[in-house]
Amino acid sequence: MSREPKVTVEHLVKRFGELLVLDDISFDVAQGEFLCIVGPTGCGKTTFLNSLTGLYDVTSGSIKINGEAVDLKKHSLAYIFQEYSAMPWLTVEQNVRFGLSIKHASRKEQERQARKYMELVGLSQFKDYYPDQLSASMLQRVAIARAFATEPELLLMDEPYGQLDTELRYKLENELLELWKQSGTTVIFITHNIEEAVYLGQRILILSNKPTRIKKTLDNPLAVPRDIASPEFVALRNEVTELIKWWYAGSFLAGQPGFTTNRGGRPPLKCYLSSPNFSIRMSYWPSRMSILITASLRAPSAIIFLAMAVSMFLWI
């Protein structure tokens, strides 16, 4: 792999009015590299990709491809969005051909590439299906096939597997690695999932909360395919976890309660904590009652803990 940077990000700042999102971000992505970016929700990961593709103007600083300002007419980029993005009025095959058709590839080329990539992602027999006849993983495969069919020099993926179950995710991750190895394309892959980042990335860039800076960049020397049970994999995963657990605690909100009490035969009280905005939710089931206390970061933490303590006292 050549070390000539494919992407160069220099002192990138992005504001939305008063809101400072990206605060002086600088990094390179090497030619052919698979870079994973992890960061707390709302820290500006999608904003970064949108700035890279020119959907957003940057406030200051620069993003370059091959040392030049990004030019979508010149540079071949593919972007797989956070939400499923198959066009509902097109069949699987037409969706896969779409990127090529807007690049005015010949009909033959479109057919050849569509056939190749539908085969690689296991969609050949569904080529005449419409998106509403497909499962979530099939929809993501359509997006992946469409992206690779254009043979992009840079592939941007924004939490593409966030809504899939673990088994499907592994399957698609392996397919993606295979395609990446075959194509030699440069990939920037955004994820919340630490295991996914360590499984896929040759390098992992960890972002802070807003105003967002790079907290740390870790090299991942483990050979692909990676064994998620190997001590080296587990050690690296733990290292990333250590670096992000200050914000990862917020994922309590995503499903698992922070802690549960079950006193005096009452229904269990579940407390959820969310670090990004310091929201504290306390609820018990089966009652419909739920107490929601949300305090902004600017509120003194003493008030938050006082509110929490009072709520706990009243309950217990």
Ligand SMILES: Nc1ncnc2c1ncn2[C@@H]1O[C@H](COP(=O)(O)OP(=O)(O)OP(=O)(O)O)[C@@H](O)[C@H]1O
């Ligand atoms: N077009 C916009 N106008 C104003 N504010 C925006 C705009 N796009 C994003 N933001 C703000 O910028 C911040 C970063 O948003 P962004 O969607 O980039 O976060 P993210 O890291 O991708 O989050 P998630 O992990 O939830 O996808 C948020 O506070 C968001 O409200």
Ligand SMILES: [Mg+2]
């Ligand atoms: Mg996002």
